[in-house]
Amino acid sequence: DTAVSQTPKYLVTQMGNDKSIKCEQNLGHDTMYWYKQDSKKFLKIMFSYNNKELIINETVPNRFSPKSPDKAHLNLHINSLELGDSAVYFCASSQVGGSGKADTQYFGPGTRLTVL
Protein backbone atom coordinates (compact mmCIF):
# COMPACT_ATOMS: atom_id res chain seq x y z
CA ASP A 1 0.00 0.00 0.00
CA THR A 2 2.74 2.44 -0.99
CA ALA A 3 1.49 6.03 -0.78
CA VAL A 4 3.84 7.57 -3.35
CA SER A 5 5.59 5.19 -5.72
CA GLN A 6 8.17 5.78 -8.42
CA THR A 7 9.51 3.62 -11.22
CA PRO A 8 12.17 2.74 -11.87
CA LYS A 9 14.17 2.83 -8.65
CA TYR A 10 17.46 2.80 -10.55
CA LEU A 11 18.12 4.03 -14.06
CA VAL A 12 21.50 3.74 -15.76
CA THR A 13 21.77 5.11 -19.28
CA GLN A 14 24.09 6.63 -21.84
CA MET A 15 24.50 10.31 -22.60
CA GLY A 16 22.14 11.52 -25.28
CA ASN A 17 19.38 9.03 -24.52
CA ASP A 18 15.79 9.93 -23.63
CA LYS A 19 14.25 8.45 -20.50
CA SER A 20 11.13 8.73 -18.37
CA ILE A 21 10.46 8.36 -14.67
CA LYS A 22 6.94 7.60 -13.49
CA CYS A 23 5.25 8.62 -10.26
CA GLU A 24 1.92 7.60 -8.81
CA GLN A 25 0.22 8.55 -5.56
CA ASN A 26 -2.77 6.82 -3.99
CA LEU A 27 -3.37 9.42 -1.29
CA GLY A 28 -6.04 11.31 -3.21
CA HIS A 29 -3.87 14.44 -3.21
CA ASP A 30 -4.39 17.19 -5.74
CA THR A 31 -0.79 18.42 -6.03
CA MET A 32 2.37 16.60 -7.09
CA TYR A 33 6.01 17.64 -7.27
CA TRP A 34 9.37 16.67 -8.70
CA TYR A 35 12.55 17.37 -6.74
CA LYS A 36 16.17 16.80 -7.70
CA GLN A 37 18.72 15.74 -5.06
CA ASP A 38 22.33 16.21 -6.08
CA SER A 39 25.38 14.29 -4.91
CA LYS A 40 25.71 16.56 -1.88
CA LYS A 41 22.15 15.74 -0.84
CA PHE A 42 20.84 19.21 -1.71
CA LEU A 43 17.15 19.11 -2.65
CA LYS A 44 15.63 21.50 -5.14
CA ILE A 45 12.11 21.78 -6.49
CA MET A 46 11.79 21.32 -10.23
CA PHE A 47 8.07 21.22 -11.04
CA SER A 48 4.68 21.07 -9.41
CA TYR A 49 1.24 20.26 -10.75
CA ASN A 50 -2.04 21.09 -9.08
CA ASN A 51 -5.06 19.31 -10.52
CA LYS A 52 -3.06 18.54 -13.67
CA GLU A 53 -2.08 22.19 -14.10
CA LEU A 54 1.57 23.24 -13.98
CA ILE A 55 2.04 25.69 -11.10
CA ILE A 56 5.76 25.59 -10.40
CA ASN A 57 8.33 25.48 -13.16
CA GLU A 58 11.74 26.29 -11.76
CA THR A 59 14.75 27.08 -13.86
CA VAL A 60 15.50 23.69 -15.31
CA PRO A 61 16.64 22.88 -18.85
CA ASN A 62 13.77 22.45 -21.27
CA ARG A 63 15.06 18.93 -21.88
CA PHE A 64 13.02 18.13 -18.77
CA SER A 65 9.30 17.89 -19.40
CA PRO A 66 6.75 16.88 -16.80
CA LYS A 67 3.44 15.35 -17.78
CA SER A 68 0.42 14.80 -15.58
CA PRO A 69 -2.18 12.57 -17.24
CA ASP A 70 -4.37 12.73 -14.14
CA LYS A 71 -4.20 13.92 -10.53
CA ALA A 72 -2.66 10.66 -9.34
CA HIS A 73 0.24 10.59 -11.80
CA LEU A 74 3.14 12.87 -12.60
CA ASN A 75 5.78 11.65 -14.99
CA LEU A 76 9.12 13.22 -15.82
CA HIS A 77 10.59 12.88 -19.28
CA ILE A 78 14.20 13.83 -19.92
CA ASN A 79 15.58 14.29 -23.45
CA SER A 80 19.21 14.16 -24.51
CA LEU A 81 20.52 13.13 -21.13
CA GLU A 82 23.74 14.74 -19.92
CA LEU A 83 26.28 13.70 -17.30
CA GLY A 84 25.07 16.51 -15.02
CA ASP A 85 21.60 15.02 -14.91
CA SER A 86 22.89 12.22 -12.69
CA ALA A 87 21.07 12.62 -9.39
CA VAL A 88 18.25 11.17 -7.32
CA TYR A 89 14.83 12.40 -8.41
CA PHE A 90 12.04 12.44 -5.86
CA CYS A 91 8.35 12.69 -6.48
CA ALA A 92 6.08 14.07 -3.76
CA SER A 93 2.43 14.87 -3.27
CA SER A 94 0.28 16.99 -0.99
CA GLN A 95 -3.29 18.16 -0.63
CA VAL A 96 -3.80 21.85 -1.24
CA GLY A 97 -7.51 22.21 -1.72
CA GLY A 98 -9.62 25.30 -2.18
CA SER A 99 -8.10 27.29 0.66
CA GLY A 100 -4.72 27.41 -1.07
CA LYS A 101 -3.10 26.17 2.11
CA ALA A 102 -0.81 23.28 1.28
CA ASP A 103 -0.59 20.34 3.63
CA THR A 104 2.36 18.07 4.36
CA GLN A 105 4.25 16.69 1.39
CA TYR A 106 4.74 12.94 1.14
CA PHE A 107 7.75 11.69 -0.77
CA GLY A 108 8.37 8.69 -2.95
CA PRO A 109 11.44 6.45 -2.52
CA GLY A 110 13.40 8.21 -5.25
CA THR A 111 14.85 7.25 -8.62
CA ARG A 112 18.63 7.17 -8.85
CA LEU A 113 19.58 8.25 -12.37
CA THR A 114 23.12 7.61 -13.53
CA VAL A 115 24.20 8.96 -16.90
CA LEU A 116 27.37 7.42 -18.32
Added chain:
Amino acid sequence: GNSVTQMEGPVTLSEEAFLTINCTYTATGYPSLFWYVQYPGEGLQLLLKATKADDKGSNKGFEATYRKETTSFHLEKGSVQVSDSAVYFCALRAGAGSYQLTFGKGTKLSVIP
Protein backbone atom coordinates in the same frame (compact mmCIF):
# COMPACT_ATOMS: atom_id res chain seq x y z
CA GLY B 1 13.55 35.07 -1.20
CA ASN B 2 13.03 32.19 1.15
CA SER B 3 15.98 30.25 2.50
CA VAL B 4 16.89 27.71 5.17
CA THR B 5 20.27 27.39 6.83
CA GLN B 6 21.11 24.36 8.91
CA MET B 7 24.28 23.29 10.58
CA GLU B 8 26.76 21.49 8.41
CA GLY B 9 27.46 17.91 9.16
CA PRO B 10 28.39 15.28 9.54
CA VAL B 11 27.50 14.94 13.18
CA THR B 12 28.73 11.85 15.04
CA LEU B 13 27.34 11.03 18.47
CA SER B 14 27.49 8.14 20.86
CA GLU B 15 24.30 6.30 21.67
CA GLU B 16 22.21 8.08 24.35
CA ALA B 17 23.88 11.43 23.70
CA PHE B 18 21.86 14.64 23.38
CA LEU B 19 21.25 15.88 19.85
CA THR B 20 20.77 19.41 18.58
CA ILE B 21 20.68 20.31 14.90
CA ASN B 22 20.36 24.04 14.35
CA CYS B 23 18.08 25.48 11.70
CA THR B 24 17.35 29.13 10.92
CA TYR B 25 15.23 30.52 8.17
CA THR B 26 14.47 33.60 6.11
CA ALA B 27 10.98 33.97 4.75
CA THR B 28 8.32 36.50 3.95
CA GLY B 29 5.00 36.14 5.68
CA TYR B 30 4.29 33.34 8.10
CA PRO B 31 5.93 30.12 6.95
CA SER B 32 5.26 26.58 8.10
CA LEU B 33 8.36 24.73 9.25
CA PHE B 34 9.28 21.08 8.87
CA TRP B 35 11.91 18.52 9.70
CA TYR B 36 12.25 15.65 7.28
CA VAL B 37 14.45 12.58 7.76
CA GLN B 38 16.06 10.48 5.05
CA TYR B 39 17.28 7.04 6.08
CA PRO B 40 19.96 5.43 3.90
CA GLY B 41 18.61 4.46 0.50
CA GLU B 42 15.13 5.78 1.21
CA GLY B 43 12.97 8.79 0.41
CA LEU B 44 12.20 11.62 2.78
CA GLN B 45 9.79 11.14 5.64
CA LEU B 46 8.14 13.88 7.60
CA LEU B 47 9.52 13.85 11.14
CA LEU B 48 7.65 16.81 12.62
CA LYS B 49 6.20 20.17 11.74
CA ALA B 50 4.98 23.45 13.20
CA THR B 51 2.69 25.88 11.47
CA LYS B 52 2.79 28.97 13.68
CA ALA B 53 5.00 30.77 16.15
CA ASP B 54 5.61 29.01 19.49
CA ASP B 55 4.22 25.72 18.18
CA LYS B 56 6.24 22.69 19.19
CA GLY B 57 6.40 19.75 16.84
CA SER B 58 7.31 16.37 18.28
CA ASN B 59 7.63 12.79 17.09
CA LYS B 60 9.69 9.73 18.04
CA GLY B 61 11.40 11.64 20.85
CA PHE B 62 12.42 14.50 18.56
CA GLU B 63 11.20 18.04 19.22
CA ALA B 64 11.47 21.43 17.57
CA THR B 65 9.90 24.75 18.55
CA TYR B 66 8.98 27.46 16.05
CA ARG B 67 10.74 30.60 17.30
CA LYS B 68 9.68 33.62 15.31
CA GLU B 69 11.83 36.06 17.27
CA THR B 70 15.01 34.17 16.39
CA THR B 71 13.67 32.72 13.10
CA SER B 72 14.76 29.29 14.25
CA PHE B 73 13.46 25.72 14.36
CA HIS B 74 16.19 23.69 16.04
CA LEU B 75 15.80 19.92 16.22
CA GLU B 76 16.51 18.20 19.54
CA LYS B 77 16.44 14.72 20.97
CA GLY B 78 17.40 13.83 24.49
CA SER B 79 18.89 10.40 23.85
CA VAL B 80 19.78 9.26 20.34
CA GLN B 81 19.84 5.67 19.16
CA VAL B 82 21.82 3.96 16.43
CA SER B 83 18.59 3.74 14.44
CA ASP B 84 18.45 7.56 14.32
CA SER B 85 21.40 7.61 11.94
CA ALA B 86 20.13 9.44 8.87
CA VAL B 87 20.19 12.76 7.05
CA TYR B 88 17.94 15.42 8.56
CA PHE B 89 16.48 18.25 6.49
CA CYS B 90 14.93 21.44 7.78
CA ALA B 91 12.41 22.97 5.38
CA LEU B 92 9.91 25.76 5.14
CA ARG B 93 6.82 26.46 3.14
CA ALA B 94 5.96 30.11 2.82
CA GLY B 95 2.49 31.34 3.76
CA ALA B 96 -0.92 30.65 2.27
CA GLY B 97 -0.87 30.18 -1.48
CA SER B 98 2.63 28.73 -1.48
CA TYR B 99 3.10 25.16 -2.60
CA GLN B 100 6.78 24.40 -2.66
CA LEU B 101 9.16 23.46 0.12
CA THR B 102 12.51 25.19 0.49
CA PHE B 103 15.05 22.83 2.03
CA GLY B 104 18.23 23.30 3.98
CA LYS B 105 21.29 21.38 2.81
CA GLY B 106 20.76 18.50 5.19
CA THR B 107 22.74 17.31 8.20
CA LYS B 108 24.05 13.77 8.29
CA LEU B 109 23.85 12.18 11.73
CA SER B 110 25.77 9.05 12.63
CA VAL B 111 25.14 7.43 15.99
CA ILE B 112 27.70 4.92 17.17
CA PRO B 113 27.10 2.24 19.83
